[in-house]
Amino acid sequence: MKPSVYKSTCRVCHGGCGALVHVSDGRVVKVLGDPSSPISGGWMCVKGLRSPDIANHPDRLKTPLKRKQGQDRGSGQWEEISWETALDEIAGRVAEIRHESGAESIALGQGTGRHHYMHVVRFANALGTPNWYEPGLAQCFIPRITVSNITYGGFVTADYYGETKPACILFWGHNPLVTSADGELAISVRKAMRDGCRTIAVDPRRSETARKCEMWLPVRPGTDTALALAMINTIISGGLYDRDFVENWTSGFAELKNHIGPFTPQWAEKITGVKAADIVQAATLYATTKPAILEWGLGIEQNVNSLQAVRALAILRAITGNIDTPGGDIIGMNILKSYPVLKDKLPPEAAKKRLGADQFKLLGGWRAYMPSAHIPALFRAMRDGDPYRIRALLVFGNNALLTVANPKNTYEALNKLDLLVVTDLFMTPTASLADYVLPAAFWPEVEHLMGFPLVAENNVIAQPRITQNGQCRQDEWIIDELSKRLNLPDSDITYRDIFDYQLSPLNMRFDELIDRGPYCPPHKYRKYLEKGFRTPSGKVELYSSVLKRMGYDPLPTYLEPPESPMSTPELHEDYPFVLITGSRKAEFFHSEHRQVESLRKLSPDPCAEMHVSAASDLGIADGDWIIVSSPRGQISMKAKVTENIHPSVVSVEHGWWFPEKAGEGFGLFESNANVLTSDSPPYNTAFGSYQLRGLLCSVRKK
Numbered sequence: 001m002k003p004s005v006y007k008s009t010c011r012v013c014h015g016g017c018g019a020l021v022h023v024s025d026g027r028v029v030k031v032l033g034d035p036s037s038p039i040s041g042g043w044m045c046v047k048g049l050r051s052p053d054i055a056n057h058p059d060r061l062k063t064p065l066k067r068k069q070g071q072d073r074g075s076g077q078w079e080e081i082s083w084e085t086a087l088d089e090i091a092g093r094v095a096e097i098r099h100e101s102g103a104e105s106i107a108l109g110q111g112t113g114r115h116h117y118m119h120v121v122r123f124a125n126a127l128g129t130p131n132w133y134e135p136g137l138a139q140c141f142i143p144r145i146t147v148s149n150i151t152y153g154g155f156v157t158a159d160y161y162g163e164t165k166p167a168c169i170l171f172w173g174h175n176p177l178v179t180s181a182d183g184e185l186a187i188s189v190r191k192a193m194r195d196g197c198r199t200i201a202v203d204p205r206r207s208e209t210a211r212k213c214e215m216w217l218p219v220r221p222g223t224d225t226a227l228a229l230a231m232i233n234t235i236i237s238g239g240l241y242d243r244d245f246v247e248n249w250t251s252g253f254a255e256l257k258n259h260i261g262p263f264t265p266q267w268a269e270k271i272t273g274v275k276a277a278d279i280v281q282a283a284t285l286y287a288t289t290k291p292a293i294l295e296w297g298l299g300i301e302q303n304v305n306s307l308q309a310v311r312a313l314a315i316l317r318a319i320t321g322n323i324d325t326p327g328g329d330i331i332g333m334n335i336l337k338s339y340p341v342l343k344d345k346l347p348p349e350a351a352k353k354r355l356g357a358d359q360f361k362l363l364g365g366w367r368a369y370m371p372s373a374h375i376p377a378l379f380r381a382m383r384d385g386d387p388y389r390i391r392a393l394l395v396f397g398n399n400a401l402l403t404v405a406n407p408k409n410t411y412e413a414l415n416k417l418d419l420l421v422v423t424d425l426f427m428t429p430t431a432s433l434a435d436y437v438l439p440a441a442f443w444p445e446v447e448h449l450m451g452f453p454l455v456a457e458n459n460v461i462a463q464p465r466i467t468q469n470g471q472c473r474q475d476e477w478i479i480d481e482l483s484k485r486l487n488l489p490d491s492d493i494t495y496r497d498i499f500d501y502q503l504s505p506l507n508m509r510f511d512e513l514i515d516r517g518p519y520c521p522p523h524k525y526r527k528y529l530e531k532g533f534r535t536p537s538g539k540v541e542l543y544s545s546v547l548k549r550m551g552y553d554p555l556p557t558y559l560e561p562p563e564s565p566m567s568t569p570e571l572h573e574d575y576p577f578v579l580i581t582g583s584r585k586a587e588f589f590h591s592e593h594r595q596v597e598s599l600r601k602l603s604p605d606p607c608a609e610m611h612v613s614a615a616s617d618l619g620i621a622d623g624d625w626i627i628v629s630s631p632r633g634q635i636s637m638k639a640k641v642t643e644n645i646h647p648s649v650v651s652v653e654h655g656w657w658f659p660e661k662a663g664e665g666f667g668l669f670e671s672n673a674n675v676l677t678s679d680s681p682p683y684n685t686a687f688g689s690y691q692l693r694g695l696l697c698s699v700r701k702k
């Protein structure tokens, strides 16, 4: 029989690519790019194309599991139970713990940018717990979202989709040709590069994106703020800024100009390792080629200076007048009604108990974009009961043992819980410690309303449920079922009702949008001309009044990483390389897909990139197994010897575990990058970000 073909949207990563899903006998047999997609035009990456191998993988969880009575956590001894039993028992335990120890003793966890993201936040508020987390947030995306909001009054994304195309792209700690992150799909970036736009990459590695750029600035990890300050200095002192935009639409230029004086390219060269002449050349190219995009990525957030690094880049965009212009960085249209997260159901006294909120106000305080708990504080509370005990954790798609800093602490913390429930596609190291494991639905089995790019919501896409796999259920359904059993506020409103509510400004219902296909209205540029920017001054705040009021630096300043050749020279003698962890691979999404043969064979082993000169000094050849050590631990990696990295930097992949070693604890600590990272202070004072890039390490042949 000929397979039926359905249109949908791939969600293996944060999503966006139009997909044609071929179904035969109720199974996904092939996935191809949808040429009619206005967003991806038929392109898909290797992960998306391999979706059938993920959907039909024999190791997919297919039924709810309960750890057998009398068996220890991680014993691998499970009994299959029905959804009714699982949901009744879990709701019963949650109710009991909430009654005995308060709602705050129940934490919720989730992974990055999934379809059910906002539904988990809603569940937390309805349950009355302030303690939910996601392993990105402070280390990923929340600094960029928050800084956009306080500086421009809205989130900015790159304009690849309008008639005017970008003439220049400055990639900063970002590798979108591999990561397709957060809506800048690789295909759009590639097209812009092919059309001849000018390009610069700031990255300690000559990444796949940097290799295609005309300028590569190999910055010392963690020193981006110094580089950005020197670029601002060059642009202002050289008169290269957009006078009209600066005069009419920004506030605090005089203060910025005064502040920036000492931060010359020569000053920055000593800190960043980038030549002063290159800083001047890159700043000049970016400031004088219009319209220009500044593609910012993770490289600037995973360190303790995250707030000011992101702020400095936000200022670069503004002084060059590239905000909300065709082909520049555009402010989101947010065409959907915002997700009803039931913020008002969380009592103020409960919000006060959010772990880490008093310290990290832009992560957990009332002014935070989406208040969440500070991960190190949360896992400490699980482990030590300080300041109170977290007794239960319900996880919806997060492999915390791989993606949170310091897995040894995380492991200890999870083992102390009275109740751990993990919903996932596969049995992961984190799920293996649970009391209950629930089988999640994969994207062709999920229905969802998606705003794209993430947070900006310039387009909306309805993703239909195409297949059903075993007893797998989408997370929103599980949350709705638990909410009903717990009699939570608004538990009669289902996730489907919410889709229709969000679509109400467009006079459309979810089912209609499925039939219609992606809705991509023309972008409205220069929205500020009508109502100004949504900031306290109505202008772009170069000098941030919000940060000033909150007690943070209103102008960006440079902070040396806490562990570095300069701040800890003695440690540097023993750990002579600067370590970065987690640069993405095209074939994996974080800790996922190691069990998918067609993807794993593209990258069978965990790798560490190092420069040819460094490797030859240590007698290491390409493909040798090596030990990478930090003051916190050591891991085993395969050396990838290359010219495409700064000689003083070593880059290790993150997310490695070995599904084939199920009987030996999945080799959890063998090659797990986070064994090398630290969950201890210092943290960024506003977001609580910890350092995943810009630490110290040593390397030796195994």
Ligand SMILES: Nc1nc2c(c(=O)[nH]1)N[C@H]1C(S)=C(S)[C@@H](COP(=O)(O)OP(=O)(O)OC[C@H]3O[C@@H](n4cnc5c(=O)[nH]c(N)nc54)[C@H](O)[C@@H]3O)O[C@H]1N2
Pocket (backbone or CB within 6 Å): 110, 111, 112, 114, 115, 135, 136, 137, 139, 140, 298, 395, 396, 397, 398, 399, 400, 402, 403, 404, 405, 423, 424, 425, 426, 428, 440, 441, 442, 475, 581, 582, 583, 589, 590, 591, 592, 654, 655, 673, 674, 677, 692
């Ligand atoms: N050292 C280091 N650590 C890092 C990073 C780094 O660069 N370096 N990056 C950080 C960043 S930016 C992020 S965002 C995090 C990511 O951290 P996570 O979000 O924890 O990463 P994943 O490995 O994708 O884990 C998600 C889990 O969800 C499951 N899953 C997939 N889809 C679904 C679904 O629809 N429902 C459910 N219930 N489960 C699903 C997957 O099988 C997987 O086990 O990692 C962070 N950790």
Ligand SMILES: Nc1nc2c(c(=O)[nH]1)N[C@H]1C(S)=C(S)[C@@H](COP(=O)(O)OP(=O)(O)OC[C@H]3O[C@@H](n4cnc5c(=O)[nH]c(N)nc54)[C@H](O)[C@@H]3O)O[C@H]1N2
Pocket (backbone or CB within 6 Å): 013, 112, 136, 140, 172, 173, 174, 175, 176, 178, 179, 180, 181, 182, 202, 203, 204, 205, 207, 219, 220, 221, 222, 223, 224, 296, 297, 298, 299, 300, 580, 582, 583, 584, 585, 586, 587, 588, 589, 590, 651, 693, 694
């Ligand atoms: N295939 C695949 N795609 C993904 C993901 C995945 O796991 N796999 N994860 C998704 C998620 S959650 C995220 S957050 C995005 C991230 O997407 P990107 O922002 O593109 O992140 P990375 O590839 O982790 O890092 C980008 C670059 O930062 C560089 N870098 C490291 N340290 C520094 C530094 O101190 N300064 C500077 N300037 N650069 C530095 C790295 O060398 C790397 O080339 O990708 C998303 N897309």
Ligand code: SF4
Pocket (backbone or CB within 6 Å): 010, 011, 012, 013, 014, 015, 016, 017, 043, 044, 045, 046, 047, 048, 049, 179, 180, 185, 186
């Ligand atoms: S970039 Fe790849 S994984 Fe992400 S939506 Fe597109 S095809 Fe899917």
Ligand SMILES: [Mo]
Pocket (backbone or CB within 6 Å): 112, 136, 140
């Ligand atoms: Mo992320």
